[in-house]
Amino acid sequence: MASFKYLFGDVNKIEQLFPPAEYANxxxxxxxxxxxxxxxxxNSLKADGLxxxxxxxxxxxxxxxxxxxxxxxxxxxxxxxxxxxxxxxxFSKKYAQKAIRGMExxxxxxxxxxxxxxxxxxxxxxxxxxxxxxxxxxxxxxNQKGLLLLHYPPWxxxxxxxxxxxxxxxxxxxxxxxxxxxxxxxxxxxxxxxxSPIAAPGSGESEYPNDYFPxxxxxxxxxxxxxxxxxxxxxxxxxxxxxxxxxxxYTLPLLVCGSPLYDPQxxxxxxxxxxxxxxxxxxxxxxxxxxxxxxxxxxPDSKRETPYLISNxxxxxxxxxxxTNDPTQIPDIRKYxxxxxxxATFLKLYxxxxxxxxxxxxTQACQRWFxxxxxxxxxxxxxxxxxxxxxxxxxxxxxxxPNPPRPKYTFDEALQRCxxxxxxxxxxxxxxxNPDEN
Numbered sequence: 495m496a497s498f499k500y501l502f503g504d505v506n507k508i509e510q511l512f513p514p515a516e517y518a519n520x521x522x523x524x525x526x527x528x529x530x531x532x533x534x535x536x537n538s539l540k541a542d543g544l545x546x547x548x549x550x551x552x553x554x555x556x557x558x559x560x561x562x563x564x565x566x567x568x569x570x571x572x573x574x575x576x577x578x579x580x581x582x583x584x585f586s587k588k589y590a591q592k593a594i595r596g597m598e599x600x601x602x603x604x605x606x607x608x609x610x611x612x613x614x615x616x617x618x619x620x621x622x623x624x625x626x627x628x629x630x631x632x633x634x635x636x637n638q639k640g641l642l643l644l645h646y647p648p649w650x651x652x653x654x655x656x657x658x659x660x661x662x663x664x665x666x667x668x669x670x671x672x673x674x675x676x677x678x679x680x681x682x683x684x685x686x687x688x689x690s691p692i693a694a695p696g697s698g699e700s701e702y703p704n705d706y707f708p709x710x711x712x713x714x715x716x717x718x719x720x721x722x723x724x725x726x727x728x729x730x731x732x733x734x735x736x737x738x739x740x741x742x743x744y745t746l747p748l749l750v751c752g753s754p755l756y757d758p759q760x761x762x763x764x765x766x767x768x769x770x771x772x773x774x775x776x777x778x779x780x781x782x783x784x785x786x787x788x789x790x791x792x793x794p795d796s797k798r799e800t801p802y803l804i805s806n807x808x809x810x811x812x813x814x815x816x817x818t819n820d821p822t823q824i825p826d827i828r829k830y831x832x833x834x835x836x837x838a839t840f841l842k843l844y845x846x847x848x849x850x851x852x853x854x855x856x857t858q859a860c861q862r863w864f865x866x867x868x869x870x871x872x873x874x875x876x877x878x879x880x881x882x883x884x885x886x887x888x889x890x891x892x893x894x895x896p897n898p899p900r901p902k903y904t905f906d907e908a909l910q911r912c913x914x915x916x917x918x919x920x921x922x923x924x925x926x927x928n929p930d931e932n
């Protein structure tokens with residue numbers, strides 16, 4: 495059995511990046527930080543597909559002011575070393591620890607958690623407003639095949655100790671499967687990071703009037719000088735995983751996620767950070783529109799360009815999507831679903847052809863889901879099965895159960911509804927239209 499032990503990091507730094515044990519649900523049985531670190535390490539191993547390591551094969555110890563992690567299992571020693579070295583690097587001074595400097599500045603200015611001690615939403619579990627640094631814990635370390643840039647992680651993730659059961663990523667998983675990514679590879683396409691690496695109450699810190707995580711926060715506190723350029727440093731690291739061939743033309747692809755109708759802060763930061771290379775409208779205003787594709791360098795001296803696509807937030811369709819009389823514009827649910835499927839297909843195409851241009855990847859994805867090259871107008875896929883897929887996803891997003899939040903129909907159930915509908919393939923017509931929609 496192979497094993498590998500590595501220095502994970504300074505106790506004082508690591509404990510600022512991982513939430514304390516008492517923040518998690520009691521069912522997880524965390525007693526101290528070693529339990530917390532072990533839990534998220536196991537989640538990352540699973541996300542990376544290293545199935546030859548069980549929970550009993552991961553040991554976290556604290557000694558002389560540092561945390562150490564030992565991995566043992568049926569995986570090859572080389573794989574354990576690759577994961578361990580990269581794991582320590584992610585949480586090192588040059589990368590995740592830069593978020594600490596942003597937090598220190600927020601506290602110094604008296605603007606860290608301005609609603610501390612008060613409720614900011616109606617969630618029965620979030621309680622009063624709490625903030626804690628949270629740099630996308632428990633996700634891929636070495637085997638990601640793309641990256642999603644989002645806004646901030648909701649507090650429920652801290653409580654549950656995983657993103658896997660979050661409705662946002664359940665929906666994204668379904669989109670990836672519908673785009674044709676095998677179940678065995680889906681976890682490699684669910685890697686993400688946030689422009690505000692702070693866990694806080696969901697739908698309580700970003701929606702007006704509770705906009706405590708504005709674009710200004712990301713630009714001012716997590717994207718600055720060398721000691722606090724957290725966002726760009728982490729992007730550069732995650733977009734260039736160990737397995738990326740040295741002769742690759744591009745890094746991994748990036749989805750910049752934020753609908754103009756829901757949680758637009760990630761594309762907002764992207765526009766501010768790279769305004770000099772963004773396309774401009776007739777008035778000279780830099781643009782970050784959904785379905786906009788291109789490439790950029792994370793740092794001016796980055797070795798490779800990164801292909802990007804501006805996308806909706808992964809849950810926007812479920813929150814603001816509805817049936818309208820104009821399927822050419824969001825919030826029409828049909829437009830939303832087709833745009834989201836383009837985003838999932840964009841990542842799939844790069845996994846198949848890493849050197850494809852972002853413009854060509856977008857064109858191929860749009861041809862599949864819209865029947866045209868740019869994603870304009872109403873979606874009109876040429877393949878009947880793809881038309882039914884859009885309909886089924888729309889049914890899942892239109893019919894929702896609140897407690898716990900989940901789609902009323904499974905994908906197979908929704909697909910059957912679409913096949914037997916008054917107008918097969920149209921989620922907004924006849925006997926399968928949501929009666930609550932106007």
